[in-house]
Amino acid sequence: MADQRITTGSPELAPPTMPAIQRTNVAHRTIRKADWRNSELLDLNALKTVFEDCDFSYSVVENGYFRDAVFRNCRFVGAKFFDCNFKSANFYKCDFKFALFHKCLLEVPEILATLPAEPNIRREALQNLKANATETGDFASLGLLTLQEIDAARRHFSYALRGYDTYYKNKYSSFFAKARAGGNLFGLWLGGVIWGHGERPWRLLTSCFVTLCALALLNFWSVMPRIGWEQAERGAKSFEYIIRLFLDLFPDQKFAGFVFVDYIVVLMRYIYIGLFISVLYKSISRR
CATH class of the missing domain: 1.10.287 (Helix Hairpins)
Structure with a gap:
């Protein structure tokens, strides 16, 4: 039987590297507090699986089958997904900071609802989702993702002009940095007024x-x-x-x-x- 590496206790710090976990089958099960940090998950079958308080941070997941899966309070910080199927999957209060998707089938509205609120991080995530949509031929989602990316960029440059918090005060401290942010913000506004950025x-x-x-x-x-x-x-x-x-x-x-x-x-x-x-x-x- 394949090693499933499922833990139900409180997560502890994972070692820097872990062996690959191959052909794991957790379909139709409920998995709680599983610690898969820094793991390489290959051919994970999670059809209609419920994940609660699980941690996939900095893991690499290839050929994962998560169709109709449910994720509650799960962490995907820095995780990378390759050729995974997330069709009809649902996400509740999950953390996708710095997560990357490549050739994955996604429910875009579900993923959008869980993306980080910070506009600079959100914009990078949306750029990755656009690339993933192009790879999978999900052209219907490109317009929505483009508008979401533009909205995140607009908030990003607006925060830069206002010195919204410590990050923006330090990164855009000079007059020229603020001027560039203002120019970018004006360009986004003008593009929206003239042609809605092509969307x-x-x-x-x-x-x-x-x-x-x-x-x-x-x-x-x-x-x-x-x-x-x-x-x-x-x-x-x-x-x-x-x-x-x-x-x-x-x-x-x-x-x-x-x-x-x-x-x-x-x-x-x-x-x-x-x-x-x-x-x-x-x-x-x-x-």
Whole structure:
């Protein structure tokens, strides 16, 4: 019978290295206070197993089968999982700090709920989960993970600017460090407003339309003294000129306004075309 290395007493400090535990079968069982720290678990069958107060910290788990398993108050600090199946697994109050997944089948919403709250650690974990999703072909989860990563990055740079705690006060103590954090934070905000970081296509259309309307209104004040209210059709012709210029549909130069507005509209045309192609590529590649 394979050595299962299951302990039910209080965990003690594990030795630096432990022999590999191979082909362990704990399916349909309840495991309490098992100490698997610094262990190498190979081919662990834990189908519908309940783990309570177990410690997998700094362990390496390969080919683990955790389908429909339940984890309560378990620690996975620094653990590495390779080719594991966590489909339909549930996690309650578990610690996944610095844990890594490679080619693992995961319930992403379950894992997200257990990720550390610290934004810098959370962002690294989300980057790993994105790589894992790409490896397993779970493209449906990439959008959610990307938005979660951006949110963590936004909080990270916000904490850096505010000197949220000792970590941020020490790491971002200089003016230039705070300036870089502020620049990154502004870039994230701008990317979210313009196109939702490529994950919210409707924002791309909304930002484009709103910006063109604003430029048309700006041009209107230049056109009105020359054309007049009636001939400009209450500003409609100014708006039509901007739209035609944006679409390169031979706008009527009689309704041209400020020259710098024309340059902005032409520049917007190429920027938004590039962003649209990027969104379209993401959509197609994730099918």
